[in-house]
Amino acid sequence: MTENVRRIIHVDMDAFYASVEQRDDPALRGRPVAVGGQPGERGVVAASSYEARAFGVRSAMPMARALRLCPELVIVRPDFQRYRAVSQCILEIFRSCTPLVEPLSLDEAYLDVTVNRWGEPLATPVAKQLKQRIREATRLTASAGVAPNKFLAKIASGWHKPDGLTVISPGRVEAFLQQLPVGALWGVGPVTAGKLRKIGIERLVEVRTADPDLLRRAVGGLADTLQRLASGDDPRPVVPDRPYKSSSSENTYNEDLLALDAIRAEIERMARQNAAWLERKELLARTVTIKVRYADFITLTRSHTAAAPTRDPGEIVARALTLLDRTEAGRRPIRLLGAGVHGLAPSDAAAGFPGVLKFED
Amino acid sequence: MSQFLLDLRFCVRRTDGYVSDIWRVSTTHLGDFHLATDSIAGSEKYSFNKSGMCRSAHTGAEGAPAGLRDRAGFRWRRAVTPPRGSGKASRVAWIAFPTDYLSRPIAEDDADIVWIDAAPACGATYVEIAIAAEPEQNIRSVVDIVQDRTLVRCAALPHGETLVIFCYYADWENKDLRVPGHGAVADVSFSADDPLAAGRPLRHRFGPAPTDGEAVLLLEMGGVAVTN
Numbered sequence: 001m002t003e004n005v006r007r008i009i010h011v012d013m014d015a016f017y018a019s020v021e022q023r024d025d026p027a028l029r030g031r032p033v034a035v036g037g038q039p040g041e042r043g044v045v046a047a048s049s050y051e052a053r054a055f056g057v058r059s060a061m062p063m064a065r066a067l068r069l070c071p072e073l074v075i076v077r078p079d080f081q082r083y084r085a086v087s088q089c090i091l092e093i094f095r096s097c098t099p100l101v102e103p104l105s106l107d108e109a110y111l112d113v114t115v116n117r118w119g120e121p122l123a124t125p126v127a128k129q130l131k132q133r134i135r136e137a138t139r140l141t142a143s144a145g146v147a148p149n150k151f152l153a154k155i156a157s158g159w160h161k162p163d164g165l166t167v168i169s170p171g172r173v174e175a176f177l178q179q180l181p182v183g184a185l186w187g188v189g190p191v192t193a194g195k196l197r198k199i200g201i202e203r204l205v206e207v208r209t210a211d212p213d214l215l216r217r218a219v220g221g222l223a224d225t226l227q228r229l230a231s232g233d234d235p236r237p238v239v240p241d242r243p244y245k246s247s248s249s250e251n252t253y254n255e256d257l258l259a260l261d262a263i264r265a266e267i268e269r270m271a272r273q274n275a276a277w278l279e280r281k282e283l284l285a286r287t288v289t290i291k292v293r294y295a296d297f298i299t300l301t302r303s304h305t306a307a308a309p310t311r312d313p314g315e316i317v318a319r320a321l322t323l324l325d326r327t328e329a330g331r332r333p334i335r336l337l338g339a340g341v342h343g344l345a346p347s348d349a350a351a352g353f354p355g356v357l358k359f360e361d
Numbered sequence: 362m363s364q365f366l367l368d369l370r371f372c373v374r375r376t377d378g379y380v381s382d383i384w385r386v387s388t389t390h391l392g393d394f395h396l397a398t399d400s401i402a403g404s405e406k407y408s409f410n411k412s413g414m415c416r417s418a419h420t421g422a423e424g425a426p427a428g429l430r431d432r433a434g435f436r437w438r439r440a441v442t443p444p445r446g447s448g449k450a451s452r453v454a455w456i457a458f459p460t461d462y463l464s465r466p467i468a469e470d471d472a473d474i475v476w477i478d479a480a481p482a483c484g485a486t487y488v489e490i491a492i493a494a495e496p497e498q499n500i501r502s503v504v505d506i507v508q509d510r511t512l513v514r515c516a517a518l519p520h521g522e523t524l525v526i527f528c529y530y531a532d533w534e535n536k537d538l539r540v541p542g543h544g545a546v547a548d549v550s551f552s553a554d555d556p557l558a559a560g561r562p563l564r565h566r567f568g569p570a571p572t573d574g575e576a577v578l579l580l581e582m583g584g585v586a587v588t589n
Contacts, residue, residue, distance in 0.1 A: 005509050005529060124483040124532040146532050167534030169485060171457045171578055175569075 005170065007123035008238065009111045010145045010153035011130060013090070014162035016107035017047035017083055019140050021076045032057065033074045039064035042252045042335065046078050050162060080106075086138055093133045097126060100238045108157075110150050112238035124167050131165065151186050151234035152176070173232040180204040185229050192219055204230050247277045248289065248340025256295045260330030263337065264321060270339035271320040275313035278341060284309035286343030288319040292327045293336035302326050309345045316341065365389060367516040367524065371475040373486045379463035381581055382564045383474060384456070386490065392520045396454055396490065396577070398566075405566065407577055409453055411520060413438050417570075417577075435570040442492045442522055450493035450500075450525060454577040456566075459485040459533045461553035464583035465560025475513060480530035488513070491525045500525055538582070540565075551584035559585040 013019070017035040022028045032052035037043020043063040055070035067073050087106040094101040100112035113126045120126045127144040134142050145156025147168040155176075156166040168176050182204050183193040195218045201210055207230035215223040228234070249270050257263050267290060278285055289303040302323040310316065320339050367388040373381040388394040392411035397404050404420045417434030443449035460479045480486045493500055497515040500523055513526040535553040542548045549563055561583025568579040 005531060007532065121481055121530060122484045122532050124534070125481070128483075146534075148531075165534070167532045169457065169531045169533055170487065171455060171485075171531075171580070 005114075006112065006148050007114045007126075008147055008150055008153040009113055009123055009127050009130070010147075010150065010157040011090075011094070011109055011111065011127075011134075011142050012144075012154075012157045012161075013107035013134075014141045014143055015047055015049050015053075016086075016140070017078060018049040018052070018076075020083055020086055021079075022049060023139050024082075028074060028076070031074050032070050032072055033076060034063065034066050035076050035078050036063055037077075037252070038075060039067055041254050043075075044252065083107075086140070089137055090134055090142075093130060093137060097130065099240060101240055102238045102242055110153065110238045124165075127165055127167075131163070148173070149232070149234035150236050150238065151229050152232060154186070155180065155184055177205055177230070177232050178203075182207060185226055186234070187222055187225060187229075192222070195219060206230075244281060244283065244344055246340055246342040246344065247274055247281075248291075248338055249273055250291055250336060250338025252293075252336045253334070256333035256335050257337070258330070258333050263329045263334060264324065266337050267320050267324050267339055268317050270337065271317040272313050274339055274341045275311055275316045278311035278316075278344075283344045283346060284311050285316070285341035286310075286345065287341065288316055288323065289338075289340045289342060290320050290323045290327075291336070291338035291340075292324075292329060292334055294328070295333040295335050297335075299336070300327065303342070305343060309343070366519070367394075367514070369475060369514055369516075369526070370471075370473060371477055371488065371513060371526075373458040373463065373477045373479050373488070375460060375463050375479040378466055379479075379560075380466045381458045381463055383471075384488075386514075386524075386526060388516055388518055388524055390519060392518050392522075394518070394524055400564075400566070407454060409439060411518075413441070415439050415453075415571075415577075437571045437575065438573040439492075439576070440574045442494050445494040447494075450491035450495070452489055452491045452576045454490040454579070456488045456579045456581060457485045457531075457533070458488070458581050459535065459553075461533075461535050462551060462561060462582040462584075464562060464564055467562070477511075477513065477528050480533075483533060483535065484530050485533035486528055487531055488526065488528045491527075492518075493523050493525055494521065495523060497523050538584070539587075540584070542586075547586035547588050549584040550587045551582045555585070557585055557587070561585055 018033045021033055021035060032055060033049040034045045034052050034057055036046040045057060045059055045061045045063055045066050047059055048057040052070055052073055057066040057070050057073065063075060083106050091101065091103060094109055094111055097118050098111050098113050098116045102110040113123050116126060118126060123146045127146050131142050131144055134140060141163040143157050143161045143164040145153040145166050147153040147156050148170055152168050152173065156168050159166040182188060182196050182201050184204055199214050199218050201207055207226050212223065219226065286309045287303055287305040289301055291301045293299040304319050304323055365387040369386045370383050372383045382398045384398045386396055394409050395406060397406040406420050407417050409415045416436040439453050440451045442451045460482055463479060477486060497517055500515055510527045510529045513528055516524045518524055537553060538551040540549040555561055563584045563586060564581060565584060566579045566581045571577050
């Protein structure tokens, strides 16, 4: 007849890294703060305080641009050890309520509180109590979204920030969805949003009635998921201890790289890091990816998928360097390089795969 | 013979006695059914014809209430009932009763009313009405395994469909409202805190006009007239 009502909370810490810095250094309070690398080192903004956001400073923005927007900006180097410690404390609060906690990063997580250890029949009092406990334990604020599924809960947590609490009741889902742009859909980044706009889809609800073939041509295999989400339907469960999906590293260089030897050395170093990570996690990877951003900010990725997963450093390095040959490295100046591994499998998945190679852009 | 096959009255009630308006669900020998409650403009009624046509109206004991030239509200066509064996029902109406906006009772308990326990604070009780092509026995067995829904009543309709009324609890964000009277009448304040301790004597329903295929979606809240 009808599905069970789930009670999902998405908690998102407000400007987490910057708030930790402002909490620990009174001199930073009330001032525009950006956590990240120095502009002279081509650093990017990892997080910004609300005072900085008022000037338009946003995450992932080059620090030099952030400084142009806000000359008073105070730049703080990230201290991930401290952020991890605070995050751990917050996770313990979550787990005191429910074992169904799915961390997405250091500063956000989903909780399924349909049944919870606090004995609360509804999620709203749970969310209020979580926010209060976080504030008491860390002197930081969080915003929470309460909804029947993960997709809606995540949108709700961003609805009123900072220190917000937004509840989407079953009867209000449709009215909520009607307000959203297509970019609010899970899995739709700026590029996909652009593709959808090209076929005339601006609002989230317009995805529902889009021609399935047209939609599939625009966004490929994501089409069915988007149509389901656009109806507010998201059956994804909250998965604690979600398995790793990938690992990658990247670096923006103070000076553009042009010498091919130096570029190859950097890719090799990162690929070896990826292999070492696979070794530590006792995993294998089928896909090796590299990322290249030229000095003019044009960015491309190249990936190579093998049927047989591996964590052999030599093989991963060789594949990454082969992918590098498919770029203009050595002919165009490069400001950023990255390498990663995807398509992970446990160590015992190696046997029995033929060595078929398939290249994908 | 009674005019109605089913004539059910229900009311949502908090443990401290605060209540919703009393609602009535009735089914006729023709296969139509109605959902109604009293309001300041007479009786507020939603009619669901066997053909699938639906309409809302304000009615009184002697026809349209004074001041209402046209008693009809809006018309729409309800969703087609899913076929028998599909395991699905078609929702035709749902009403949300936020717990923190229930009203102090003004009448004595009535033994003929089905009392529905209200959700805890910060919650809402949803009463849903659906139509299924399944026999009552199948519906009861399904509702038994849907743990968070409580079956209020099942009633067979003459043409083989079944009317199902059930309720469940959901989270509710308590957002106070103030409906302006624009100087002609007093504003009405809908507040979870009830700062005037008036008991929210004015109960009102909010909801969009359904379009074809949609269910009636209503939010019922209690408020009080305020002059400033």
